[in-house]
Amino acid sequence: MSNNYVLEMKNVTKRFPGVLALDGVQLNLRPGEVLCLLGENGAGKSTLMKILAGAQPKDEGEILLDGVPIEIESPHHAQELGISMIYQEFNLCPFLSVAENIFLGREPRRGRTPFIDWRKLYADAEAILQRIRVDLDVRRPVSELSVAQQQMVEIAKALSFNAKIIVMDEPSATLTDHELKALFELIKNLRRQELGIIYISHRLEEVFEIGSRVTVMRDGKYIDTKDVIDLTRESIIQMMVGRELKDEFPKVTFDVGKERLRVEGLTRYGAFENVSFTLNAGEILGLTGLVGAGRTEVARAIFGADVLDAGTIYLDGAAVAIDSPKEAIRQGIGLLTEDRKLQGLVLGMTVRENCTMANLSAVVRGLFIDRGREREIASQYVADLNIKTPSVEQSAQNLSGGNQQKVVLAKWLFTKSRVLIFDEPTRGIDVGAKVEIYKLMNELVRQGVAILMISSELPEILGMCDRIMVMHEGHITGTVTRAAATQEAIMHLATGAELAHA
Amino acid sequence: MPERGRSFAGTRRLVLTFAPLLSALVLELIVFEVLGRRQGVPGFASVESLIAVLNQSAVLGIMAVGMTFVIITGGIDLSVGSIVALSGVLCAMIVQWGGSPAWLWLIVGMGAALLSGAAAGAVAGALVTRFAIPPFIATLALMSSLRGLANLITDGKPISDLPDSYMYLGRHHLVPGLPLSVLLILGIIVAGAIALNHTRFGRQVLAIGGNEEAARLSGVPVRRVKFFVYLICGVLSALAGVILSSRLGSGSPKVGVADELAVIAAVVVGGTSLSGGRGSIGGTLVGLLVVAVLNSGLTWIGVETFGQQVVLGLVILGAVMLDRLKGGV
Known part of the structure; x- marks a missing residue:
């Protein structure tokens, strides 16, 4: 040599x-x-x-x-x-x-x-x-x-x-x-x-x-x-x-309720094909895979942000047609996007305006927006989620990453969605804020919300999810339960190997 | 409706935000008053002359309200000047063709003119939202076609010989010294400001300009809102055209040339960002006044049109550079 x-x-x-x-x-x-x-x-x-x-x-x-x-x-x-x-x-x-x-x-x-x-x-x-x-x-x-x-x-x-x-x-x-x-x-x-x-x-x-x-x-x-x-x-x-999981995931398990979201045969050519899964009330379903596997694309399609080529979406057992984010929100689905600055927030607007953005009808009285009510709602979320901001009139661009993410969370909490899709919810956020977001997810699940969490971070997926779905090149290669999941098994699925025993 | 206490706070915020612009306005008044007195023509800084300025700028002001909405969404509308010509011509033609009773045909003519503005705005909105044509290109094409249309239907000649009642809207004074068109522009500005700041529609307009993708993913019907913004801009431009035609006592296909630039200038001087997301109707009003007072002040002290154009260009540059220094774009 x-x-x-x-x-x-x-x-x-x-x-x-x-x-x-x-x-x-x-x-x-x-x-x-x-x-x-x-x-x-x-x-x-x-x-x-x-x-x-x-x-x-x-x-x-x-x-x-x-x-x-x-x-x-x-x-x-x-x-x-x-x-x-x-x-x-x-x-x-x-x-x-x-x-x-x-x-x-x-x-x-x-x-x-x-x-x-x-x-x-x-x-x-x-x-x-x-x-x-x-x-x-x-x-x-x-x-x-x-x-x-x-x-x-x-x-x-x-x-x-x-x-x-x-x-x-x-x-x-x-x-x-x-x-x-x-x-x-x-x-x-x-x-x-x-x-x-x-x-x-x-x-x-x-x-x-x-x-x-x-x-x-x-x-x-x-x-x-x-x-x-x-x-x-x-x-x-x-x-x-090669790393051990530390105790930074305050996972609480609840009894799984009835089916909330079911998708069958979802296909968007060039992005993903034949994606089917069920998401129940009271559980966090993880969706992982390598970057480019099609995870975000699936989420966007369910939310009506991209057009589906085939497939059916069922909410509480009934087939629904979702052709726009507006319709998805009306049906009770929320999507925390992967990139909060490009897709989650209007950075030039205030914390108050961002909080109510996805549910403006709740703060409209007659023809006009009730700013007093808006302020109360935003202040409540600032207190509940421990958002660090001098006031609700602060421009969102002046907040730190973790606090910006909490404002996006507040926006979706205010829609009272029954199904929430979290796409990389803790990316670029420090450990303290991560744990707060995990605890909030626990609380949502306790209230019967069904959560689909997309993440590339295996420790987070293993730490917080009840079941874990893995995608590879546009296909779901397997689903493992929390008990059976290991990093190795997930990496196998994520790199394209089929699971011998699903 | 916003409560009374709020609107005081709103006024204070407006004054604070536009402190530089307002001081520019006051400075203009002082400078032209002083220069005027030296030339033996005092009285520029008076209520009467301010109303006269507002009266002269009513036409541009009405267009500027619509343009403010369009620019806040991140768009632009270059067709407003051509809509002014087309709507004025349509109104005059219908009144002339109808004959008597004049008031009936005046209403029909105005209705048709406003409809033509709505149609032009709808076409612009559809081109931008359904065919994804950049607003600059879509409205540039409309600017040309609508101007041509106004010239075609009139053979390029103004329509005159209209009944006296035709001049009512543009020249009537409710009380001596207070023209009807000034009241109209003030009313539209107040309505525009309330729509932008206190309605869901206005909030959605601001959100789209601030971050279109985030707005869409928050359930804002982006296409519909943008469509309506162009529609409103078209209708307001047509209203401006009707008022101008009434004031002139004729319908001319040659009016409104380069109005789109004057209007965009007023909106930008008023602090609305050309990249969208930020702006206000109040700012547009002040911006409009800064430009209008400048023009009439220069006329007052005897500076002719060519000199005015040079100064106006410098003022636009100055206002936008000031805005950049404040950290906005």
Whole structure:
């Protein structure tokens, strides 16, 4: 085994206000290998890669390129050093041609004139595409290409910088099986040309197909690096999850009541297919899976925010037609959206105005809004939910994240919904506020409200839910009860394995 | 209805929010009074001349109320000036064609004019909400087509030779010194302010402008509210057109050119954000007065139209820059 690393990252530490994002992390990459970087959401993979790409400075640590210590100053500098990133979102100009995109900003010119030497531009672009054995018309605009072909253009662009290292962040997320095979062929090609590749993916099966070694991170810490040959699916999951549940989940179990919400065969093509489940009064049903599995899309469709292609929704046993959020609210369904700033709050409005937004008819007398009544209601929620704000007339944008989330909660409590869907209710919220939100969920369930909780955080799902549903690529792969649930079982389902005994 | 105590608090808040604008207004009055006296024409800062200014700006003011609602939703309506022309022309044509009794045909004409405004607003609303055409483009197209329509049906010539009663709405004084149209504009401003601040509709308008997706997910019928906002703007523009036509004693397809810009200027100077979500009718009134007093003051001291245009541009820039400094956009 050779030790001539193309890249070494040693003891890299990164602090954000109040958070230690990376705690002495290391990573080594050999030329001609595919290193799979694994970890749960929030483990620190993205932060580490941003540092490598020059998008963020590190606080401590050392980076060696071909054994030489370097400081990466900017994304541009990283490219010059031969480090290229292929993000999920491509950085391509849709109406420029393939060749123009590959050499954007570095177009060859005719001598010293400002005019582009088109012949050389196309010839150079063709040469690069030949190197990775991709057959594309370099004169075609990128907007006419498929997602997979655009990805090839990104990779060609990376090679045009004489890249030594290519980082691919979830490159397979949007590809079909056929396209994925082509991508793997291309990666093997790059390996033969002695490029080092860092490959980030949530799909464990891919690790075994193209990975050489695996580096695992968890909670901003480096866990271990091992050869793929020495690993099994189970041992990888063990390394990724590996943490014990603390007692931060004040779960109270109640008797399960009658059926509140039942959905059958819900389908929205391209997002999810044939989703069926039942949600009963007095329970919290968890819905988890990897990012992009279709969880939020299911919630939005039930709430009438997106159109369904097929399927039926039953409320208290009766089929209902929900064609808009307005209708969903009228039927007694509430949705706490994933992104409170973009979808949950009108930030420029006051706490009072946000609290009553989803149930304005309750504060309207005759033609006019009764502001006195609004103030009373908002003040009551501020007291009940312990919302820290100087007054109900405070603009929502001036509140902290946790308090903003409580205002969104107040909005939905005031609708008196019988079914509440919580989409990532505790994302970006500190532990104290999390526990308060969990206790509130307990209280709602005690009152007979049925809760569907979507979350990526397994500890939260395991800690608070009575039953747990897992989605993978638009399908429900299994449902486990609280008693039977383990992190490993859920990770299996979330990465696409079918459950042997449901 | 809001209680009396509240409306006092409301007035105080209004005064505080618009302190810079109100002081600009007072400053304008003082400056033009002083400059006027030097030229031997005192009396600019008087109730009579203020009413005259309000009377002159009544037409723009009525449009500005509708435009404020549109801009708060994050939209824009460029067709208002063309609606002014079309509605005035329609009203005059019908009155002329009908003959006697004049009062009956006046009512029919006004009704038809308002309907045409409603129809134009409905088309704009439908284009924006059903076909997802950006408001700027949809109303730009309407601006052109409606202006052309007004010219087509009149062959480009003004409709005159109208009965004296045609001038009632625009020129009648209820008591000497208080024109009917000033009362009308004040009434519409009060109604607009109450609608925006004290009704569900107004709250929904503000919510859509502040965060359309959050509003939709809170059950606000976004499409319907936006549609009505354009509809209202169209009807108010038609009303403005009828008043203008009555004041002129004729229906001309050439009036109202560039009115949309004057109206947008008043709304923006009044502190309403072009990106939506923030604004008030009171602000629009003050903004309108700042612009109108400036124009008539410049005329008072003998500055001609070209100079007025230059100064107006600078005032718009100044007002918006002040607004940016306050932290809003």
